[in-house]
Amino acid sequence: MNIKEFSVNNMRTLEIKNLHACVEDKEILKGINLKVNTGEVHAIMGPNGTGKSTLASVIMGHYRYQVTEGEVKIDDEDLLAMSVDERSRKGIFLAMQYPNEISGITNSDFIKTAMQARLSEGEHISLFKFIKQMDKAVDDLKMNKDLPHRYLNEGFSGGEKKRNEILQMKMLKPSFAILDEIDSGLDVDALRIVGENINNMRSDDFGAIIITHYQRLLDYLDVDYVHIIMNGKIVKSGGKELISKIDAEGYDWIKTELGIEDEEIVNRKAHAVLGSCAFKTSKE
């Protein structure tokens, strides 16, 4: 077997089919279809409140969201049947928009425990290798040297938290990383550093879904595919050219092109059809 064949055989796939999900009976995702292979970087863009972060949370298995229809598979295995930790150990990583602060647990202890969780029983992480790897990752991200010894995200600035998510990603080496608005809260230099670090992870063993509002992070990232989510569905997919068009013209042209109405308007009409006697609009 040559190297190319080996690489193809080891390609992993994350496939989402007709995914519907709701939170407290409100349907947010209304039929998402997406296939991501390792070696690919996909960007997901879209206006506020259209389901981008919900998609990330549903893939990771957040307890607030219920999947009502559809499937998510990783290499033909049912991801939705797995618990959150199993999904992580299967190779899914979510860099969160608002990472939690956990007092009393140092960053390095947490990451070491998470790495240990990926090993078989009886296997142990070499402390020397861990420290070396951690130091390098901290250097690559130009983070403060004391960061591994500080409590997990406690007292971190918004930018530090985001870099810390990338640090965890570098250490845990997932097959698929979902980066949920990792660019928010980052200054220009931090944005470049984070972008470069994600880019450096590109390999046949790593695929990424980048959720963002802006072109600025994608300036530093080599993106293969761009998808636009509106009203809980991917309504348009394309290449990098979509990014600059959205940055210049916004999303209205897509709405016009595809005849999409804002969800708020659709809902208002639905209320009118129901004819609730108690319903009032601002015009009335």
Add this chain to the structure above:
Amino acid sequence: MNLEKIQNEILEKEDNFAILENGKMIYCSFSSTDLKIEKNMSLKVIHFIDKDTEIDIEIASGISAKIEEIYYYVKNNVEINTNITIADYACLDYLNFERNEDSQKIITNVRIHLGKEAKINNKSIALFDGEVFSNQYVYLDGEGAINDSINVIINSSEAKQDFTYNLYHQVPNTNSTMVNYAICKKKSLLNVNTNGIIVKGAKNTNLSQKVKGLLMDLEAMISANPKLQIDEYDCMAAHGASIGAIDEDELYYLMSRGLTKEASETLIVEGFINPFLLEIKSKKFQNYIKYWSSKHI
């Protein structure tokens, strides 16, 4: 008593230590027959207890000492009374690690007297296996006395445990802070009572108490009862208590990195204990506390 085992588990080569059987000294690494500390030093006090016990510790005036007291082997239904006297201008860095071998009822009473400008950095961790009645009394007898306490209690015994902490501000210009972390598992019941007393004339006094309770099971119960009894206008006093389950978002965050639910819960609880462990220099002793804590989490 197996000295080699104790040395392997908790003692570093350079440690001063004393071993006491039911309060009576049976071994001491330096020349002393009691716990009267008259020079600056660090000391580990290791207890073997199987009947009612009296322990007396005295810190002489102007001395700075560090004492780590360890209930290494406690068995049977016993009452343990500890009296600590810290003389004027003395300072004690004190840690009390409490556990027992069986699930029999334990009564502990710790009485601490602080002289003029005396200070205690007072930490305890309690990991008992059965019913407990524990009382701690801190008497700030001398002007300028300071007490800083952090107490960690883990009750996974399925029994009722009562812990009462009393702070007595007897004279002016005294300060005390107390933070209690109460962690309750299974069908256990944990009562944490904190009483802050400021007597008339104890002017310019500061007193602050906090209880943070963590319920790890639906059937676990914590009752936090912070009380203040103030008989002086010129003072500052505050108390508070919060009790809750483990934050679901914290659990989700840890699990999203591959930790099982159980491992995530353990890590969150270790977060309560870790800041406490950081102040222990000896790695062996740190690991000893971690080992017993993890058995109770």
